[in-house]
């Protein structure tokens with residue numbers, strides 16, 4: 028008898044077919060372990076004593092050309108990845124201690140013949156969903172399988188175990204930032220937010236409103252930035268669909284020192300209300316270059332504000348910093364208000380746009396009932412076979428509106444059919460149902476079904492998450 032967290036139809040068949048032993052599944056003693064006869068493969072949480080093995084696997088696995096760590100590759104900085112030096116034993120011990128101390132860290136690992144050959148983890152977050160409600164979310168992070176053990180279903184096994192555990196913890200939604208676009212769709216993840224990188228030539232960066240908004244600006248050191256960021260972010264994130272609660276110690280590493288590259292140290296700019304409360308903050312750099320034509324770029328790595336005054340005041344200074352020629356910012360939302368504050372909206376040139384958060388609904392009725400909908404309406408939808416979360420499969424009636432929603436199983440004829448990926452992309456309100464229908468990702472059974480779905484799910488402003496994890 029398999030434990031409930033491991034389903035014979037997906038994880039185990041997949042694994043045995045990959046290993047090619049014609050293996051039978053044994054009865055595992057522990058609910059989170061499964062084994063294949065003849066090949067000692069286990070998927071289970073790793074222990075503190077195994078955390079260093081996990082840390083050693085990760086940089087090795089992630090050091091592929093496609094892996095794009097932020098911010099180095101994001102704006103073409105010079106920081107090397109993977110780090111040039113392996114971590115020392117002391118550094119590994121310290122990192123392992125820190126990792127395992129977090130109650131919000133839920134790791135899984137793959138062991139073959141007792142050796143840790145792959146790992147992944149979920150971090151528990153809150154995500155802001157439409158209606159500005161906070162929903163528990165499991166964020167998949169730090170994933171790698173050593174090159175010699177890839178393509179045998181180890182990641183699939185870990186993802187399945189993490190889905191099952193997230194559901195047990197009451198997290199109806201999972202999400203991740205994808206290293207490659209071709210991996211995570213098969214597990215039901217689908218892009219739900221986008222991020223952009225944009226540039227403005229300083230001479231073109233004139234604002235329509237030249238007057239300084241009320242309040243004051245101050246350049247501060249890293250110690251002050253470490254205090255300001257959590258407070259500003261915790262207000263701002265609850266006001267933007269797609270934003271996440273901060274990771275433990277998210278800003279602990281902010282420093283005034285240069286990291287030894289040409290990027291220069293991070294600088295910090297805060298905005299205060301006339302009463303003195305900090306209501307906005309930006310992190311920026313002024314990298315050095317031996318080539319004159321490459322100097323004078325001010326790079327904004329993060330900017331968050333709790334109101335429009337702070338947002339405008341911060342940009343007003345950053346766009347007009349003496350001895351600079353160009354401003355580059357990333358990651359930024361596609362619907363950046365700054366564009367509409369410029370005399371010349373075309374001056375803000377998006378030089379890159381990519382998917383940001385990939386969402387995966389684990390428990391459809393709970394997720395759909397946890398957000399609100401700007402217009403009142405109802406729709407009956409059929410979700411195609413969801414092998415990894417089979418309770419989602421079937422036909423659901425959603426009756427929704429600004430005050431909330433009910434979502435229940437029904438035997439009625441559906442208005443449309445879609446798979447869990449399409450519904451996950453729609454969930455935060457940033458992807459158009461009409462677009463997905465045009466791509467045959469939604470199959471309407473009534474002519475007006477896609478319009479109804481579109482009106483129900485869209486949000487304004489666009490969902491955005493300001494950091495990956």
Ligand SMILES: CC(=O)SCCNC(=O)CCNC(=O)[C@H](O)C(C)(C)COP(=O)(O)OP(=O)(O)OC[C@H]1O[C@@H](n2cnc3c(N)ncnc32)[C@H](O)[C@@H]1OP(=O)(O)O
Nearest residue numbers: 088089168169170171172177178179180181182183203206
């Ligand atoms: C959320 C994050 O942490 S993003 C970071 C992800 N990590 C990396 O990119 C590091 C480098 N890559 C790796 O370590 C590994 O290749 C992983 C973790 C991406 C995949 O691990 P594996 O154990 O090989 O994956 P697994 O065998 O379970 O593959 C599941 C499916 O995904 C496919 N797949 C896995 N990796 C890739 C890839 N890089 N490109 C395309 N398809 C892939 C497999 O072919 C398989 O397909 P199937 O279900 O149709 O049979």
